[in-house]
Amino acid sequence: MKTLIKRLFVLITLAALMLAGGLAWYGTQPLHIESLPKTVNVMPGTHLRSLSVMLEREGVIDSASTFWLLGRVLGKGTALKAGVYMLDQPLTPLALYGKFERGEVSQAAVQFIEGWNWREVRAALAAQPLLKNDSAGMSNAELLRAIGAEESHPEGLLFPDTYFYAPHTSDLKVLRRAYRLQHEKLMAAWETRAPGLPYRTPYEALIMASIVEKETGAAFERPKIAGVFLNRLRLGMRLQTDPTVIYGLGERFDGSLHKVDLQRDTAYNTYTRTGLPPTPIAMPSEAAIQAALNPAKTSALYFVSRNDGTHVFSTSLDAHNRAVNRYQR
Known part of the structure; x- marks a missing residue:
């Protein structure tokens, strides 16, 4: 019985080593990305598995399961930064994970969730490392004037959506887009x-x-x-x-x-x-x-x-x- 257990342990160890070696090899091989350059849109809250499926569907990787397993083994699931990525040259899976971790985006994204209040919106903006927080020192009245709003209170004036922006864009630009979109939605509904x-x-x-x-x-x-x-x-x-x-x-x-x-x-x-x-x-x-x-x-x-x-x-x-x-x- 002890001999059988030892053999099983050896087999499991060998299988693990083979898997690790296979993943290590896979991680360093150039990906055969279809039709460079290619843009990849990673939405806020994207999980590793859904990212892997999307990349396979877009022709960036050949196997979602292998890419996902590599990410799981390396602990990459919590390090994905949302945004639009431009892939303009061949990459290895490890290099691609590096881009997602570092947030090397051509456009970043901030998401406003339906049901959020104004404090939650301000917190989401402040948490964006690639967004210039120009509104930070403004009063609500000053901010509303800056985005072209006629109302006296900011609550409810923004449309809940995902907003993409180029790195180092002013948060006032994002707020202005969200305000105008909510106004358009409201007025269109008012007419009907x-x-x-x-x-x-x-x-x-x-x-x-x-x-x-x-x-x-x-x-x-x-x-x-x-x-x-x-x-x-x-x-x-x-x-x-x-x-x-x-x-x-x-x-x-x-x-x-x-x-x-x-x-x-x-x-x-x-x-x-x-x-x-x-x-x-x-x-x-x-x-x-x-x-x-x-x-x-x-x-x-x-x-x-x-x-x-x-x-x-x-x-x-x-x-x-x-x-x-x-x-x-």
Whole structure:
């Protein structure tokens, strides 16, 4: 038995050495890249496996599995920098990994996520090593003037998307693009809005869209959630939506919403104040804007989470309370 175990150990050791030797050889061999020069777009959040599959599909490497295994063995999975890479000469797999690690991009990328607030946007910009952070010392008012915005508050004015930029570009240029794109999306949706909506301006629709964005776990529910809130607005009911309260608390929010928080009056507390809050509370997606301007027709006035991303909608307070008892208590 001991002899068999020793033989198995020797075989496993030999197999590991052969694999290591094969990977070492592979890592130093020139890649047969199709049609140089070639651009490779590494999106923010790209994982090693998806990168390997994309490179094989684009004709940069022959085997996604071998390239991925080399990266795993060398611990490259957490060192990939997003951006657009220009491949203009033959490379080895090791040299290609080196470009991704060093971030040798012709264009870098920053991603704004739907539902982010303004603080998160500023943090994402500051974390970009290839982006000139010209906005760092500006007040919100100064920054808004610099990007051509007429609004007095920056929240919700940017379109959530991935923005590519040349190294050492000013962050104001990125912000200007994101602002203009959000404005275009909002105005296009405003032109095709449903009749009879209780908004006086497109900005009020943007406020509603930000609330819908923060309240929605399942994308298909956005229009119905918008319909509930618009029913409440028409009836003069308070919106009573937790995300606005959390936004009003700002950095005081500790991760849990307490009864005293719902009772503490702020400009954003929709439990204590009627109507829309004064500004958006987050960066709404195009889908949320469309939902706010083309809501589902519903008689529901209430909804409560099922704790799986979806909600139970109710037309009466009694039915709502039953749903709350079932799913929340």
